[in-house]
Amino acid sequence: MMHLTRTPGSLRRARTTSRTPAVASGPMVGRMLALLFGASALIGVVANVVALQETGNHARERLIGNALVLLAAPLFLLIKRMIPWLVGVSMTLGALLLTVSIHLAGHGSEAVSAALMYLPLLVPAFYLYPRPVAWGHTVMIGVLAFAVLRDNPAFGAPEMVRGVGIALLLTTAVSWLVRASDLAERDYITGLTNRRGFERRAEAFLGAYDGSRPAALLVIDIDELKATNDRRGHKHGDDLLLRLGRSWSAALPPGTLLARHGGDEFTVLVDDVTPDQVDSLLDTMRSLSSGLSLTAGVAWCIAGETLTMLMLRADAAIFQAKSRGYGQTVTAPRGSTVHNGADIRRALEDQEFVLHYQPVVDLATGTVDKAEALVRWVRPDGQIVPPDQFIRLAEQTGTMLELGDWILSTAVHSATTWHHDGRPVAVSVNASGAELQDPTYARRVLRHVADAALAPERLIIELVESDFSLASRAVRANLVTLADAGVRLAIDDFGTGHSSLHRLDQLRVDILKIDRSFISPLTDPDQPMPVVTAILAMADALGLDVVAEGIETPEQADWLRRRGCSHGQGYLYGKPAPHPPATAVLHRSA
Structure with missing residues (x-):
């Protein structure tokens, strides 16, 4: 059987990289900024207290500035929603204040150590901004660091290369981690592909499907899962879903796409399969379902059909199966059987239409x-x-x-x-x-x-x-x-x-x-x-x-x-x- 792992096109990739990551929720941003500015200011306070005792080279001014930032940091905890301009102003202001602090430190090792504080400003950029803006923020930090450190005798060319390299490595790693988190395609309970992952892979499969071999979509509902949750608790229901996901994954043929579509609904997309094999597959899933009843709708793929059309047919089939009772399977028609208006008029006369x-x-x-x-x-x-x-x-x-x-x-x-x-x-x-x-x-x-x-x-x-x-x-x-x-x-x-x-x-x-x-x-x-x-x-x-x-x-x-x-x-x-x-x-x- 064919593995359903084609990647989406460049248009989809471009669409997902231009927006703020979904992980950047308001409270999370507030906590991150409070931690970033608070911890950085606290480190600066301690460092400048030491510098005040040893050299006193503008340490008093820097100490006052860091103390003010430390006192103001908890205000970020009041953020309840993502406010892009506030985040942008805060991060830019922080970078400028740090640059002034490094400049006041003079040309010794103290300025070099203070420059390390640029790194905490680089790391969270990809959590807070769309990727192009985050890379622009990274470039801005690099320009500021170069401008303030280029004449520092303690920071020569090798140190500059090493520092820039480490900064780029960190930002690249964080960018990848944020990207992976934002585009997560795994269901957090079962570990199976979730609805988002299923739709991406199914759309890619249908885009290349030519109808030369039979392929089918199965929509499966676990009957009375809600009643089980109400009776025995959601923890028991989650454990049940986890066990079912593991047992089904191990039993299904290689290349089959199994996903938890949401709630008590699962989807299975299987390629190069016969009707008898579909029946056998459903029998296997039912035998592994710990006494639970499964209702299923089956829709056979048609070349040129979209995922929405395929899902509509599968949903219609499972509605019909549920109307017959729990544990039933219904297969949707392979294509349209409606040819003209006379068919619709005849169906009206014969009372074949119903309202849901x-x-x-x-x-x-x-x-x-x-x-x-x-x-x-x-x-x-x-x-x-x-x-x-x-x-x-x-x-x-x-x-x-x-x-x-x-x-x-x-x-x-x-x-x-x-x-x-x-x-x-x-x-x-x-x-x-x-x-x-x-x-x-x-x-x-x-x-x-x-x-x-x-x-x-x-x-x-x-x-x-x-x-x-x-x-x-x-x-x-x-x-x-x-x-x-x-x-x-x-x-x-x-x-x-x-x-x-x-x-x-x-x-x-x-x-x-x-x-x-x-x-x-x-x-x-x-x-x-x-x-x-x-x-x-x-x-x-x-x-x-x-x-x-x-x-x-x-x-x-x-x-x-x-x-x-x-x-x-x-x-x-x-x-x-x-x-x-x-x-x-x-x-x-x-």
Whole structure:
């Protein structure tokens, strides 16, 4: 079997080296600066006390300066978020003060020993800055050191070469360590490849896959792992995941990519394999699972298919498997079986479409007050057709209006039964560009709401920015009619389209949904996320609610709640399911 170890392209490499490392969280930076300036100043105080007794050569001035820095160092502990300009000013000021101190020390060995303090300023640069800025900082320190020491008789050419060489060696080593930490692709519990590592390697594999040999993606869920954690504690659950990861890794064929995708979900990408071998592989994994039940979805790779498309098919297969009960395996169709609009109309008549609902949780209370309706196509033979295989075709063939009417009618009638503690639960429905362009769309929406006797404010219409243009008179009229009637509007995948404040004002939106691509990199409770922070601040200023999509960990939920995000949606709270959403979700991050 082929080893899935191709490296990503230069574009990906360039993208990851231009940003501040993820390890540079605010509190960590504060502690590092406090330690750096405090320890350096303390060393300087002791050294200058000795110098004051021996030579007195400007030692008093240097002693006062170091004492002031020592007293000011604890102020850095107040830093709670990454502030680039403050860090830059602090490091530059420290380098300049040190240069002045070396100059005051004169031309003896005292100046040479003081120059060693440049090294603590070099070492943390790669923790605090993007790599180009960090190397620029290193060059600046080198220039200052050369300028102040070049006329020192105790620091000749050999010493200069040796000192510069050691400094470059240290900075290179630290740069590599920070890079490795920032791009870590290992799950901290199991030691397996994590989601980030899986996506990088799987995308590289699919980019070169030509379909000449069969390859498959397996998505595997450990059934009732949450119940096990609740019953026996998370420590037991973590130990269980560790044992499973080790036993599966040892049993899988060489070249198989096994990853913990998150929570109770694992992914396996295996090349040059037959259906019988996939069944045998799953049997082996189940036999090593300590009596736990595994549900699996299998999707066979198609040449030219993206990882997103492959994952959608595998996810659709595992949803179908779960609907049959625990311990089942379902294989997704190898390709699209939808050929024209007649297929979609026939499926509507035969009631092959179903709605799944994913809860949207109030992050402050842990309760569900919204749910997003997502359409699924289940064929009579049990196979699920992914939405990416029929939504665009429905728009192109003119059947989207009929499909959209069915989705709206089903969703609003279902929502009439959703309540929690006397408070109604809203339902959100996606609107396609084809529907918004239809002049009768708003009237049809309001008719479905009236037929279901649902309050208009309990319906949320989600708009994808790239799907429509406000230059269209029909689009503008539909949105104004809906807003005037009390239907709430949400911008889906916010941040990935072409938003502007003027556009938001024209849309009269009530809710912004932050795209999952901005949430997935969030791993540290104090991690700086400037784009997300900016969106939350803008929404607060405009009086808009915010829903963060793709929340998968309690740390992400905590980060968002502490920064004022009102709602969250993602696998932490529940995957899309065919039944109505539960009205309360245990806030696992509490």
